[in-house]
Amino acid sequence: STLHTNSAVESLVRLDDMEAPSYLVAGALLLIVAQRLVRRICPECAEPAPADPAEVEILGIDKDRLKDARLMHGAGCKQCGETGYYGRTAVYEILRVTPELRQLIRKRADADDVFEAARAAGMKTLIEAGVARALRGETTLSEVRRVLYRVE
Numbered sequence: 001s002t003l004h005t006n007s008a009v010e011s012l013v014r015l016d017d018m019e020a021p022s023y024l025v026a027g028a029l030l031l032i033v034a035q036r037l038v039r040r041i042c043p044e045c046a047e048p049a050p051a052d053p054a055e056v057e058i059l060g061i062d063k064d065r066l067k068d069a070r071l072m073h074g075a076g077c078k079q080c081g082e083t084g085y086y087g088r089t090a091v092y093e094i095l096r097v098t099p100e101l102r103q104l105i106r107k108r109a110d111a112d113d114v115f116e117a118a119r120a121a122g123m124k125t126l127i128e129a130g131v132a133r134a135l136r137g138e139t140t141l142s143e144v145r146r147v148l149y150r151v152e
Contacts, residue, residue: 003015005034006034007034007093007115007125007126008032008033008034008093008094008095008118008123009032009095009111009114009115009118010034010111011032011034011095012025012032012105012111012114013111016108022105022106022107022108023106025105026097026102026103026105026106027102029097029102029105030096030097031094031095031096031097032094032095032097033092033093033094033095034092034093034095034126035090035091035092035093036090036091036126036130036147036148037088037089037090037091037147038088038089038090038091038130038133038139038143038144038147038148039083039085039086039087039088039139039143040085040086040087040088040089040138040139041072041073041074041084041085041086041137041138041139041140042074042076042077042079042080042083042084042085042086043086044077044079044080044086045074045075045076045077045079045080045084046072046073046074046075046137047072047073047074047075048070048071048072049071049072049073049140050071051066051069051071051141052141052142055141055142055145056141058145058149059127059131059141059144059145059149060127061131061135061141065135066135068135069134069135070135070136070137071134071135071137071140071141072137072140073140074086084140085143089133089138089139091126091129091130091133091144091147091148092126092129093123093124093125093126093129094123094124095118095123096118096121096122096123098117098121100117100121101114101117101118101121104117126148127144127148127149130143130144130147130148131144
């Protein structure tokens with residue numbers, strides 16, 4: 001099923017707003033996936049790019065992660081219409097419903113409590129997933145910021 005929310009955890013809030021009984025939601029859910037699309041760097045004109053210190057700070061990137069990063073940008077070419085981007089790729093946030101999360105959902109716990117439990121269970125946020133794609137050279141930090149920064 002599809003819901004329009006800003007994050008996986010906010011889907012639980014939306015289901016509650018829709019008056020879905022918490023015991024049914026807790027019993028039926030296995031996982032929730034939040035998804036956004038970011039533009040891909042054009043493969044024809046991709047070239048290495050330095051990290052913008054402001055974006056690194058805004059996105060909360062640990063400077064140690066930049067050591068092995070493959071930051072790129074598109075210089076612009078005919079293939080990409082001089083934009084530096086060609087196509088899109090998905091960024092995912094996956095909330096797996098663990099027994100602990102199931103209990104929180106059943107109790108109608110606050111979204112912040114559910115978020116903290118999900119993070120403790122290993123959930124990566126949309127921004128973290130986007131930053132990982134940028135550090136691998138698939139998209140840019142500025143694209144991650146443009147699409148995802150307002151989400152969290």
